[in-house]
Amino acid sequence: MNNVVGKLLVVLQLVFSVLALCFAGGVYTFHQSWRAKAVQAQTDLAARDQQIGQLKQQQSQELETREQEKVGLTTRADGAEAQVRQLTANLQNSLGELAQAQQQRDKHLADLQVAQAEADARIAETVGLRSETKKLRDTVGQQIAEIRDKEDRNLDLTGQVADAADREKSALSEISRLQDLLRLNKIDVRQVVSGTVPAEVEKINGVVIGTRLNSSRSAELVQVSIGADDLVIPGMKMVVYRGNVYKGQIQITDVSADGAIGLVTERARNGTIERGDDVTTKL
DSSP: OHHHHHHHHHHHHHHHHHHHHHHHHHHHHHHHHHHHHHHHHHHHHHHHHHHHHHHHHHHHHHHHHHHHHHHHHHHHHHHHHHHHHHHHHHHHHHHHHHHHHHHHHHHHHHHHHHHHHHHHHHHHHHHHHHHHHHHHHHHHHHHHHHHHHHHHHHHHHHHHHHHHHHHHHHHHHHHHHHHHHHHHTTOOTTSOOOSOOOOOOOOOEEEEEEEEEOTTSSSEEEEESOOGGGTOOTTOEEEEEETTEEEEEEEEEEEOSSOEEEEEEEEOTTOOOOTTOEEESOO
16 A cells, blocks of 8 residues: 555656646746747837837928928918019009000090091092103103113214224225325326226125124124125125024125125114124125
């Protein structure tokens, strides 16, 4: 009986020892878990404190910004009120100026009606003056045309006079040369020449091969393709034409065997004498 009780006690002691060991392990495990949670809680608390501090700082900055914005808005509101007062004053001035402008407009309208009546009278007068001006312009145009025609005829006559002077000078020079030639051959210029007179040339045709001005540039010279071999003589008059168009008249001044040079004595109004034009003694 005592052995059973002793064994039972030993077993109970062993059981209690295991239970104590388990309890100690549980207490240790709970202690370690609680400590980790406490450290984590302290860390979280520090983080929250830091966030709270940052939030307070942001709140302070935001309050300061809002205060500055409030001051700016207050200043702008004051300025806007001043502008409103100024605009109100300007509006009153504008209304006064508008009333004056309306009065001036009414006055201008009345003046405009008077001016319109005067303008109508001036227009009627202008129409009459335009009719008279047109008549005067037509008269002036006719007179200008007559003056130009007279100037053209004057120029033609001046050219003919210059041509006649040149021909006279050439003739005098030719007469002087012939007189000298007669004197050299001991022929009296007053002696009557007897013999047959060369027959009149019926018709001689040629072509213009060149044109130029004389040394004084006062007359035009024409070179033709016919000469003494074709019975062309100095002083002979020839007509220049192109197809059926009359171009002018020349008088032969110098003659060679196969060519001659003539002075333009009459120029047509429908063009100039050019190389390739036809020449003839008669048309």
